[in-house]
Amino acid sequence: MNKVVYVFAIIFLVICLFVTSMDVYSQHVVRTLSDNVIRLHVVANSNHPQDQELKLKVRDNVLTYLKQNTQGFPVDESDLSKAEFFIKSRLDEINEVAQQTVLEHGYDYPTVTSYGDFYFPVKEYDNFALPSGLYSALRIEIGQSCGENWWCVLYPPLCFPEGSLGLIEKEKVQLFVQSISDENAKVIFLDSSGEPNIRFKIVEFFQSIKKRIQVDHASK
Numbered sequence: 001m002n003k004v005v006y007v008f009a010i011i012f013l014v015i016c017l018f019v020t021s022m023d024v025y026s027q028h029v030v031r032t033l034s035d036n037v038i039r040l041h042v043v044a045n046s047n048h049p050q051d052q053e054l055k056l057k058v059r060d061n062v063l064t065y066l067k068q069n070t071q072g073f074p075v076d077e078s079d080l081s082k083a084e085f086f087i088k089s090r091l092d093e094i095n096e097v098a099q100q101t102v103l104e105h106g107y108d109y110p111t112v113t114s115y116g117d118f119y120f121p122v123k124e125y126d127n128f129a130l131p132s133g134l135y136s137a138l139r140i141e142i143g144q145s146c147g148e149n150w151w152c153v154l155y156p157p158l159c160f161p162e163g164s165l166g167l168i169e170k171e172k173v174q175l176f177v178q179s180i181s182d183e184n185a186k187v188i189f190l191d192s193s194g195e196p197n198i199r200f201k202i203v204e205f206f207q208s209i210k211k212r213i214q215v216d217h218a219s220k
Contacts, residue, residue, distance in 0.1 A: 026203040026206035030203065038084060038136050080179070109143030110143065113139070120151065127173075127194075
């Protein structure tokens with residue numbers, strides 16, 4: 001009997017070590033991604049079609065502003081800190097662009113622009129996916145900010161129409177890979193069938209569990 005208990009104890013310990021190592025791995029991947037990318041997050045007033053269209057107008061004008069003032073954002077494609085500094089130092093101007101866009105289209109919604117760490121759900125693009133987790137982001141809230149949102153990778157510069165990676169964007173994907181390391185790139189890039197690979201699924205599994213625990217804890 002003692003031998004059986006011993007065997008089960010060993011098995012349980014091995015399982016615990018495996019789960020812990022996978023959790024640590026998941027945290028490392030998400031932390032590396034979060035530390036090396038800046039995302040743009042535009043939240044619509046509501047899900048009404050007109051509000052959703054307005055959200056895209058705000059997005060377009062903000063991206064135009066960034067490109068015009070950084071000669072093709074970011075300031076230095078090899079230096080995230082410079083891109084981050086530029087955003088933080090221009091928050092008022094960026095918000096002014098967003099607010100003016102709203103007013104020009106006949107709405108009186110206030111806009112709020114901020115920079116910080118925000119939670120993002122899992123997001124798939126043409127050939128890569130970002131796991132859920134906290135990411136640094138430029139966030140623009142329109143009105144009540146209760147509608148569906150739009151986001152992209154602002155740094156490295158990968159803001160493009162969803163479902164499309166043009167030649168220029170493909171070139172910038174390489175900068176993205178360099179920023180997050182080849183090893184992490186193996187996690188987020190989709191396999192030959194266009195599906196997330198096993199490494200990504202492991203990371204997302206542990207991230208989803210953490211998010212569920214946080215939500216359950218907050219609701220108590």
